[in-house]
Amino acid sequence: MAEAERFDLVVIGGGPAGYVAAIRAAQLGMKVACVEKRPTLGGTCLNVGCIPSKALLDSSEHYLMAREGLARHGVVVGDVRLDLATMMARKDKVVGDLTSGIASLFRKNKVTPVAGTARLVGPDAVAVTAEGGSGGAGERTLRAGRILLATGSEPAALPGVPFDGDRIVSSTEALALPEVPRHLIVIGAGVIGLELGSVWRRLGAEVSVVELLPALLGTLDGQVQRLAQRVLARQGLQFHLAMRVTGVERTAGAVRVTARPVTPEGAPGEPIAIEGDRLLVAVGRRPYTAGLGLAEVGVALDRHGRIPVDGDYRTGVPSIYAVGDVIAGPMLAHKAMDEGVAAVETMAGRHGHVNYAAIPWIVYTWPEIAWVGVGEEELKAQGRAYRVGSYPFQATPRAKCMGETDGLVKIIADAGTDRLLGVLVIGPRASDVIAEAALAFEFGASAEDLARSVHAHPTLSEAVKEAALGVDKRAIHL
Numbered sequence: 001m002a003e004a005e006r007f008d009l010v011v012i013g014g015g016p017a018g019y020v021a022a023i024r025a026a027q028l029g030m031k032v033a034c035v036e037k038r039p040t041l042g043g044t045c046l047n048v049g050c051i052p053s054k055a056l057l058d059s060s061e062h063y064l065m066a067r068e069g070l071a072r073h074g075v076v077v078g079d080v081r082l083d084l085a086t087m088m089a090r091k092d093k094v095v096g097d098l099t100s101g102i103a104s105l106f107r108k109n110k111v112t113p114v115a116g117t118a119r120l121v122g123p124d125a126v127a128v129t130a131e132g133g134s135g136g137a138g139e140r141t142l143r144a145g146r147i148l149l150a151t152g153s154e155p156a157a158l159p160g161v162p163f164d165g166d167r168i169v170s171s172t173e174a175l176a177l178p179e180v181p182r183h184l185i186v187i188g189a190g191v192i193g194l195e196l197g198s199v200w201r202r203l204g205a206e207v208s209v210v211e212l213l214p215a216l217l218g219t220l221d222g223q224v225q226r227l228a229q230r231v232l233a234r235q236g237l238q239f240h241l242a243m244r245v246t247g248v249e250r251t252a253g254a255v256r257v258t259a260r261p262v263t264p265e266g267a268p269g270e271p272i273a274i275e276g277d278r279l280l281v282a283v284g285r286r287p288y289t290a291g292l293g294l295a296e297v298g299v300a301l302d303r304h305g306r307i308p309v310d311g312d313y314r315t316g317v318p319s320i321y322a323v324g325d326v327i328a329g330p331m332l333a334h335k336a337m338d339e340g341v342a343a344v345e346t347m348a349g350r351h352g353h354v355n356y357a358a359i360p361w362i363v364y365t366w367p368e369i370a371w372v373g374v375g376e377e378e379l380k381a382q383g384r385a386y387r388v389g390s391y392p393f394q395a396t397p398r399a400k401c402m403g404e405t406d407g408l409v410k411i412i413a414d415a416g417t418d419r420l421l422g423v424l425v426i427g428p429r430a431s432d433v434i435a436e437a438a439l440a441f442e443f444g445a446s447a448e449d450l451a452r453s454v455h456a457h458p459t460l461s462e463a464v465k466e467a468a469l470g471v472d473k474r475a476i477h478l
């Protein structure tokens with residue numbers, strides 16, 4: 001075997017956690033290699049996640065706008081047709097531009113990209129197998145003072161219902177269907193189910209969403225959940241909530257899903273059967289650690305298959321660290337990126353930190369849904385006293401001008417201290433509106449702080465100011 005190549009840090013995984021950590025570590029003076037088995041950098045997020053889904057969400061929004069929305073603005077267009085091939089090619093180009101952008105950031109920062117599949121072979125050694133098989137010419141060994149695991153996650157299948165990549169698909173294939181399904185069945189009313197369900201609904205598919213829980217989007221604030229459900233149902237998404245899937249049958253060209261209501265034993269409830277031509281299973285993701293050699297070097301997994309780490313992102317093996325979807329916490333690209341930076345800054349003797357209480361969540365449906373902090377139900381469960389202010393986009397001048405008046409901003413603050421506990425936005429460009437709330441959380445702001453900040457007029461963010469004023473029952477325009 002050729003002599004091992006030596007680095008200060010070897011990062012395994014070139015997704016948001018890994019590539020960002022690699023760049024920051026190089027900036028801090030470390031000699032860094034980043035091993036990635038996909039042909040391109042960027043991980044799930046750039047290749048088959050956040051970016052292609054947003055490209056399709058934007059394109060499908062334009063299509064729907066051209067078909068139904070522009071006429072309301074007095075813009076008359078002729079025959080609007082869908083060119084799915086061009087839409088997909090544009091998505092692929094966006095992905096290609098961004099993944100090659102990371103490759104050039106690596107060159108700029110002198111990070112060594114290593115193509116192949118990595119396996120731990122010691123606390124300071126990583127074997128990388130490129131095309132050509134293990135142990136032979138295709139294998140090389142990297143040695144490093146530290147190793148950072150950033151291998152991400154993979155779609156979870158429903159027990160007994162394996163993905164077939166054709167009729168029963170995960171988000172990866174749902175981003176590249178060859179034609180608009182006649183009837184797309186989605187299992188899971190979480191982030192992926194709602195985003196990709198929206199894309200195909202806008203492009204003309206009938207979409208049925210089957211969800212185990214009685215509400216969509218898990219533990220989100222109940223009022224916002226209900227509002228989201230109402231608006232999305234109006235767009236044509238058919239929800240079957242509190243339903244347990246009892247069977248999935250695949251026949252030539254069709255998929256049949258049966259489910260029964262989740263009711264107490266003996267309570268009435270009609271089973272349902274839905275027939276479609278594609279099934280998207282979006283019931284969560286699980287950490288991806290297969291073949292990584294963790295057990296061999298003494299890194300144990302928790303019962304969820306995640307890698308346990310301490311506050312410095314160090315595993316039980318002192319030279320091995322882990323960040324992103326393979327550790328606990330929300331599976332969000334921005335959480336993963338910030339962990340990557342925090343881990344390598346700590347390695348460099350600095351003070352890395354991630355404020356887990358200030359992580360924004362965004363669901364890119366239309367209207368978008370975004371939040372920081374917690375909702376009312378969770379605060380009630382904690383027995384915490386709070387005050388709420390909310391303000392509808394219906395009363396927000398910019399939203400009126402846009403013709404996008406669905407939704408509201410809701411602000412929840414501690415009843416005693418006025419400190420922000422939750423900011424929830426459902427409405428146009430909620431993804432951008434939430435940014436000031438995330439910053440406010442980071443600064444430990446009060447609702448009064450938001451209310452006193454000058455918000456430009458006319459902007460969507462005025463709804464934030466008015467909702468913050470509403471916490472103290474002094475909204476001006478309501």
Ligand code: NAD
Pocket residue numbers: 158187188189190191192193195210211212213216217218243244245281282283284285330331332361362363364
């Ligand atoms: P999710 O956890 O958001 O939603 C999964 C849903 O499936 C839940 O509502 C759950 O109750 C439901 N479910 C689970 N088992 C079920 C069953 N047997 N029958 C019916 N419903 C069932 O997971 P996801 O939507 O698959 O997304 C995976 C991960 O990717 C999440 O962690 C998410 O945060 C992340 N992601 C984030 C974004 C974003 O931030 N915009 C976009 C896509 C994915």
